[in-house]
Amino acid sequence: MAMLRAEQVSFSYQGKHETVHAVKDFNYDFKPGSFYAIVGKSGSGKTTLLSLLAGLELPTQGQVAFQGDTTTQMDCDLFRRDHAAVIYQNFNLFPQLTAQENVMYPLRLQKVDRQEAAQRAQEALAQVGLSPTQWCRYPSHLSGGEQQRVAIARTLAIRCEIILADEPTGNLDEENTKSITDLLLRLAHEQDRCVIVVTHDRSIAARADAVLELRDGRLLQQEQAHEE
Ligand code: ADP
Ligand code: MG
Secondary structure, three states: OEEEEEEEEEEEEEEOOOOOEEEEEEEEOOOOEEEOOOOOOOOOOOHHHHHHHHOOOOOOOOOEEEOEEEOOOOOHHHHHHHHHEEEEEOOOOOOOOEEEEEEHHHHOOOOOOOOHHHHHHHHHHHHHHHHHHHEEEEEEOOOHHHHHHHHHHHHHHOOOOOEEEOOOOOOOOOHHHHHHHHHHHHHHHHHEEEEEEEEOOOHHHHOOOEEEEEOEEEEEEOOOOOHH
């Protein structure tokens, strides 16, 4: 069964003088346990599509549904808080909070008590390969790759089913790109999460279970990548 279903989704930006049709008639069923790569040239609609899937934008036409509920009907803040976490190129951590506090933050919003939140944060940070000394560091004292691990740990701690990432390795070197990709693949394949990554990096797309190529807002083709 689809975890996230896009049905005839179109989205237009309405400017003063022109309308930009950023996503056109997009249909797709995203399943749990799979790693999807969304590729395409700059301006092809990748970020807009990810925003639609995350409920950050609502379709102009068509619908995006999570387990049968459409983003138009649901409370999208709660959807992202509990089910669909978004990871960005620039990590988006709170600079004034330590790594562990950053991971605990959304749990506290979910009203998880402090002790349990701390425990779940530590488990998640350990899972992404960070050591206890790094848990207490502020983002400015962590490398880019480490900061992205903290951002991923935050999605693990809230146990969300869907991870959406826009160029998550865009600010990382080759080695960190590989290890973050390894991690995201493991989350899909070993923990049955639905991982959807926008990337222009062919080495990441080559490892995906499915590659969705956008051209001018339209889904062009789906290549089946090799089996992992
Ligand atoms: P990508 O992520 O593939 O580079 P985007 O989804 O950011 O593509 O953009 C798709 C199209 O929508 C582009 O033509 C872009 O200029 C346009 N666009 C993106 N954001 C806005 C906006 N806020 N207002 C108007 N047009 C936008
Ligand atoms: Mg983009």
